[in-house]
Amino acid sequence: MSHTNPYWSQLVHQLTPYVPGEQPKVENLIKLNTNENPYPPSPKVFEAIEQANNDSLRLYPDPNSDALKQTLADYHQLDTHQVFVGNGSDEVLAHTFQALLKHDEPILFPDITYSFYPVYCGLYQIDFEAIPLDADFAIDPRDYNRPNGGIIFPNPNAPTGKLLSTAAIESILKVNSQSVVVVDEAYIDFGGQSTIPLLADNPNLLIIRTFSKSRALAGLRIGYALGHPNLIEALERVKNSFNSYPMDRLAQAAGIASIEDETYFQAQCQRIIQQRTEVTEALDELGFQTLDSAANFIFTQPPAPHTAEAVAEALRAKNIIVRYFNQPRIKDFLRITIGNEVENAALIHALKEVLTPLS
Amino acid sequence: MSHTNPYWSQLVHQLTPYVPGEQPKVENLIKLNTNENPYPPSPKVFEAIEQANNDSLRLYPDPNSDALKQTLADYHQLDTHQVFVGNGSDEVLAHTFQALLKHDEPILFPDITYSFYPVYCGLYQIDFEAIPLDADFAIDPRDYNRPNGGIIFPNPNAPTGKLLSTAAIESILKVNSQSVVVVDEAYIDFGGQSTIPLLADNPNLLIIRTFSKSRALAGLRIGYALGHPNLIEALERVKNSFNSYPMDRLAQAAGIASIEDETYFQAQCQRIIQQRTEVTEALDELGFQTLDSAANFIFTQPPAPHTAEAVAEALRAKNIIVRYFNQPRIKDFLRITIGNEVENAALIHALKEVLTPLS
Numbered sequence: 001m002s003h004t005n006p007y008w009s010q011l012v013h014q015l016t017p018y019v020p021g022e023q024p025k026v027e028n029l030i031k032l033n034t035n036e037n038p039y040p041p042s043p044k045v046f047e048a049i050e051q052a053n054n055d056s057l058r059l060y061p062d063p064n065s066d067a068l069k070q071t072l073a074d075y076h077q078l079d080t081h082q083v084f085v086g087n088g089s090d091e092v093l094a095h096t097f098q099a100l101l102k103h104d105e106p107i108l109f110p111d112i113t114y115s116f117y118p119v120y121c122g123l124y125q126i127d128f129e130a131i132p133l134d135a136d137f138a139i140d141p142r143d144y145n146r147p148n149g150g151i152i153f154p155n156p157n158a159p160t161g162k163l164l165s166t167a168a169i170e171s172i173l174k175v176n177s178q179s180v181v182v183v184d185e186a187y188i189d190f191g192g193q194s195t196i197p198l199l200a201d202n203p204n205l206l207i208i209r210t211f212s213k214s215r216a217l218a219g220l221r222i223g224y225a226l227g228h229p230n231l232i233e234a235l236e237r238v239k240n241s242f243n244s245y246p247m248d249r250l251a252q253a254a255g256i257a258s259i260e261d262e263t264y265f266q267a268q269c270q271r272i273i274q275q276r277t278e279v280t281e282a283l284d285e286l287g288f289q290t291l292d293s294a295a296n297f298i299f300t301q302p303p304a305p306h307t308a309e310a311v312a313e314a315l316r317a318k319n320i321i322v323r324y325f326n327q328p329r330i331k332d333f334l335r336i337t338i339g340n341e342v343e344n345a346a347l348i349h350a351l352k353e354v355l356t357p358l359s
Numbered sequence: 360m361s362h363t364n365p366y367w368s369q370l371v372h373q374l375t376p377y378v379p380g381e382q383p384k385v386e387n388l389i390k391l392n393t394n395e396n397p398y399p400p401s402p403k404v405f406e407a408i409e410q411a412n413n414d415s416l417r418l419y420p421d422p423n424s425d426a427l428k429q430t431l432a433d434y435h436q437l438d439t440h441q442v443f444v445g446n447g448s449d450e451v452l453a454h455t456f457q458a459l460l461k462h463d464e465p466i467l468f469p470d471i472t473y474s475f476y477p478v479y480c481g482l483y484q485i486d487f488e489a490i491p492l493d494a495d496f497a498i499d500p501r502d503y504n505r506p507n508g509g510i511i512f513p514n515p516n517a518p519t520g521k522l523l524s525t526a527a528i529e530s531i532l533k534v535n536s537q538s539v540v541v542v543d544e545a546y547i548d549f550g551g552q553s554t555i556p557l558l559a560d561n562p563n564l565l566i567i568r569t570f571s572k573s574r575a576l577a578g579l580r581i582g583y584a585l586g587h588p589n590l591i592e593a594l595e596r597v598k599n600s601f602n603s604y605p606m607d608r609l610a611q612a613a614g615i616a617s618i619e620d621e622t623y624f625q626a627q628c629q630r631i632i633q634q635r636t637e638v639t640e641a642l643d644e645l646g647f648q649t650l651d652s653a654a655n656f657i658f659t660q661p662p663a664p665h666t667a668e669a670v671a672e673a674l675r676a677k678n679i680i681v682r683y684f685n686q687p688r689i690k691d692f693l694r695i696t697i698g699n700e701v702e703n704a705a706l707i708h709a710l711k712e713v714l715t716p717l718s
Contacts, residue, residue, distance in 0.1 A: 007539050007563060008593045009461040017599030020422050031418075040414035049412045049609070055399035057578040057613075059390075060571070063379050087446050090602040102368040123600040180366050204366060216417040219608035234367045240376030241482040243449040249578035250408070250609050254416075 011125070018119040021323055030343045033321040035158075035187075035297050037216035038340035039271065041254075042264040045217065048257035049250050061249045063240075068247065071256045072224055076196055081229035084236065085255075087246040089186060089210035089223030090116065092235070095242070096152075096206060096225065098124045099234040100180040103149030110139055112330055114158050114184065133160070133329075137291060137299075141168045145175045154184035156192050159325065159335040161293030163192045173202045180231065182206045187295035189214035189269050190276070196226060203228040213296055214269055215258045222247070222255045272296050276338045282348045286355060297337045299330075306355060308334050314354040320347055370484070377478040380682055389702045392680040394517075394546075394656050396575035397699035398630065400613075401623040404576065407616035408609050420608045422599075427606065430615045431583055435555055440588040443595065444614075446605040448545060448569035448582030449475065451594070454601070455511075455565060455584065457483045458593040459539040462508030469498055471689055473517050473543065492519070492688075496650060496658075500527045504534045513543035515551050518684065518694040520652030522551045532561045539590065541565045546654035548573035548628050549635070555585060562587040572655055573628055574617045581606070581614045631655050635697045641707045645714060656696045658689075665714060667693045673713040679706055 004013060021034035069083045076083075086092040097120040101107050106127035109117050121128045131143045137160045144151055151172060156163045173181050183195045185207055198205055206227040212218035225235060239246065247255075258265070280290050280298055287303030302311045312324040312334055323335040339347065363372060380393035428442040435442075445451035456479040460466050465486035468476050480487045490502045496519045503510055510531065515522040532540050542554045544566055557564055565586040571577035584594060598605065606614075617624070639649050639657055646662030661670045671683040671693055682694040698706065 005589065005593075006537060007459055007590060009458055011461065012458050012593045012596050015596045015600050017596055018603055019599075020419070020603040023419055023421055025421075034419055036419060037417045039417070041416055045416070046412055050409070053405055053408045053412070057404070058396045058399055058575040060379070060382055060393055060395060060577040061580075062382055062384075066384075087607075088602060088604055090604070094601045099368055099371050100366055102370065119600050123597070178365060212419070218419040218604075219416040221420075221604060221607045230364065231366060234364075234371045237371050237374045237376050238482070240378075241374050241478050242453045243447060244377055244379040245447055245449070245577075245580060248446075248580045248607070248610060251607060 011123075015122055016119065018116045022321065024321065028319060030320040030339065030346055032337040032339050032343065032347065033323045034218075035213055035295070035337045036218050037213060037268070037272070037296065038338065038343060039216060039268045041216040042258055042261035044257040044261045044264070045254045048253040052250050052253040057249060061245050061247060061252055063244045065247045065252050068252045068255045071259050075259050076226060078199070078226060079229070081232060082199065082226055084225040084232045084239070085247055086223050086225075086239065087251075088212065088221035089184070089208050091246060092208050092223040092225050093184070094120055094123070095235050095238045096182055096208065097121065097126060099238045100206065100231060101150035101152065101182070102126050105147050105149040107150040107152065108144055108146070108148045109152045110157060112137065112157070112160060114154050117152060133157075138162055139164050139168070141171045144172045148176065148179050150180045150182070151176060152182040152184065154186055155195065156187050156294040158187065158295065159297070159323070159330070159333075160291055160299045161187070161295040161297060162291055163294035166193055166195060166198065169195050170198055170202075173198060173205055177204055180204050180206055182208060184208045186210045186213055190294055190296050191273050192294040199226060199228070203230065206231050211255060211258060215265065216268065217254060217258060220251045220254055222251050272338050275341065275344055279336070279338060279344050279348070283351075286348075286351055297335050299333050299335050301332050302334070303355070308332050311351070311354055315347075315350055318350045318353070320350055370482075374481055375478065377475045381680065383680065387678060389679040389698065389705055391696040391698050391702065391706065392682045393577075394572055394654070394696045395577050396572060396627070396631070396655065397697065397702060398575060398627045400575040401617055401620035403616040403620045403623070404613045407612040411609050411612040416608060420604050420606060420611055422603045424606045424611050427611045427614045430618050434618050435585060437558070437585060438588070440591060441558065441585055443584040443591045443598070444606055445582050445584075445598065447571065447580035448543070448567050450605060451567050451582040451584050452543070453479055453482070454594050454597045455541055455567065456480065456485060458597045459565065459590060460509035460511065460541070461485050464506050464508035466509040466511065467503055467505070467507045468511045469516060471496065471516070471519060473513050476511060492516075497521055498523050498527070500530045503531045507535065507538050509539045509541065510535060511541040511543065513545055514554065515546050515653040517546065517654065518656070518682070518689070518692075519650055519658045520546070520654040520656060521650055522653035525552055525554060525557065528554050529557055529561075532557060532564055536563055539563050539565055541567060543567045545569045545572055549653055549655050550632050551653040558585060558587070562589060565590050570614060570617060574624065575627065576613060576617060579610045579613055581610050631697050634700065634703055638695070638697060638703050638707070642710075645707075645710055656694050658692050658694050660691050661693070662714070667691050670710070670713055674706075674709055677709045677712070679709055
């Protein structure tokens with residue numbers, strides 16, 4: 001809307017909201033567009049929800065989610081005061097921007113990254129500089145040695161899937177000891193090395209994680225942050241000024257159950273990593289150029305003369321949805337979520353047809 | 360904290376977070392302090408959660424909660440574009456402050472009201488004027504005829520429980536046609552008359568509701584707003600800049616099921632109203648002065664020489680928790696949630712003991 005509206009705050013007129021990947025309501029789609037897990041959550045999650053589905057739903061949940069925080073702290077060998085939980089990592093990120101990334105200097109993030117970051121900057125009126133990834137779509141730590149009000153990037157990055165080494169992250173942390181450096185580990189469980197060991201020596205490090213990808217609980221909205229108690233306190237102050245009870249009873253119970261089933265979790269992550277290898281090899285054979293991925297998706301360029309946009313449209317006509325970003329630098333790529341064995345076979349089969357027009 | 364912290368945004372240093380009513384973790388307490396429903400939610404809610412507790416938890420929820428919005432729109436005979444849903448009414452309120460109540464002029468709300476309102480003002484840096492309730496703890500519409508950037512009050516008000524007439528609300532709406540007037544109907548289902556009929560003629564009216572009280576679903580976090588599509592659009596813009604998926608799959612399913620069981624809902628509300636009458640009469644006999652309540656709690660003053668604070672402490676010693684606010688004007692009152700038949704009998708029994716010291 002270009003006209004002003006007397007009831008809207010000035011901010012609302014300026015907002016450019018985030019557009020999530022489509023959640024189509026039709027059946028029989030192969031949905032490889034929002035990086036969901038192709039396998040179900042742990043059976044223990046279903047049991048925990050069943051047990052919590054009782055008369056106590058009439059009561060408010062624990063506003064501090066103490067049991068979930070304790071479970072996460074134990075799992076990561078941290079103290080509970082180093083853990084913050086929220087209604088999905090998007091909420092945790094929102095509070096982080098407001099609490100820890102709003103300063104006089106602009107914040108820094110890569111030019112190709114999670115596209116919600118500039119939206120948060122709009123919501124909280126934070127200036128930012130988008131730092132170009134290098135020619136290989138990698139983050140170069142040397143580019144983050146300049147005045148800033150904070151730094152944020154996913155590791156592995158999205159939508160590229162590329163991993164940054166712990167040593168590289170450490171160098172960013174050391175050069176920027178006066179700023180908060182946020183590492184968004186939404187996709188870290190698919191073969192990447194977590195930055196958690198750096199928490200002990202870096203009070204400016206905040207790590208953000210989600211149950212939506214590796215824990216197959218996108219439908220329940222559970223995210224968390226790990227960091228120095230001083231950073232966590234800032235998040236708690238904002239959270240307790242926004243919504244006392246962001247985590248419902250069922251989500252708290254399910255989150256605990258998911259963490260407690262480590263065997264299931266590791267097996268499912270390995271299955272996705274194995275599928276990622278197989279999909280990447282099949283795409284290689286079809287002439288696709290695929291970036292090295294440490295995530296549950298791959299970022300891949302179709303062989304000429306096929307454009308990414310045309311391939312995405314042709315797949316959609318075959319009821320397969322992948323994500324295409326019509327943006328500079330990445331308009332030649334598709335982001336394809338790793339599905340299950342059947343879905344991935346269907347994807348490769350469809351791509352063969354798309355690349356070989358009928359004579 | 361009085362010292363400045365380089366990692367915290369300026370805002371975080373200034374915040375005074377909300378303190379919710381205690382959620383004790385010990386058993387065998389009679390918990391009459393947070394206005395929860397003493398009866399369970401509809402059996403259909405449990406069934407809906409059971410059905411939604413399946414593999415689809417791996418998938419993101421509908422980011423727009425279309426089915427829940429449609430159910431609410433049908434129930435209230437409105438259009439879906441007049442409905443906004445959020446993760447509890449506290450989240451809906453937060454977005455409302457940011458989207459619709461932040462203007463050049465201060466907003467207005469009663470001096471005695473939901474104590475989260477000034478916290479939201481702190482979070483979004485909104486000036487406010489607290490307008491004193493009259494000597495009978497009532498809102499006088501004539502006090503809201505002054506320049507403002509918006510108006511908000513609960514109806515019935517909290518913690519007084521007092522209801523404002525539809526005619527009085529209409530007069531506030533008409534005088535303030537250039538401002539958004541927010542009526543927080545958290546407690547409207549316990550015998551009050553909703554302001555919903557005024558929506559048709561008042562594009563500046565926003566009504567906020569919760570499933571936490573009358574629908575016995577505090578544990579699931581479901582709130583909503585009703586208003587002109589223009590106001591709803593402002594909330595959607597903020598929501599989509601904050602968190603695409605605030606409502607999880609189980610909450611969306613449970614919310615729909617609750618609305619669909621109207622018979623159960625009405626019966627439970629009537630039960631609470633009946634209990635409120637009985638508790639009030641019993642307190643009358645003990646010499647308490649109780650305000651007329653249209654809520655699921657009563658606001659009551661113990662007979663001299665007993666102070667509210669002392670009575671609250673004495674009840675706690677008997678494992679009954681009520682809410683005491685150590686604030687000007689209301690420090691002589693207790694806010695007591697209406698419990699179930701057994702809890703209310705225990706409350707009255709305990710109060711008799713408290714008021715009659717052993718000789």
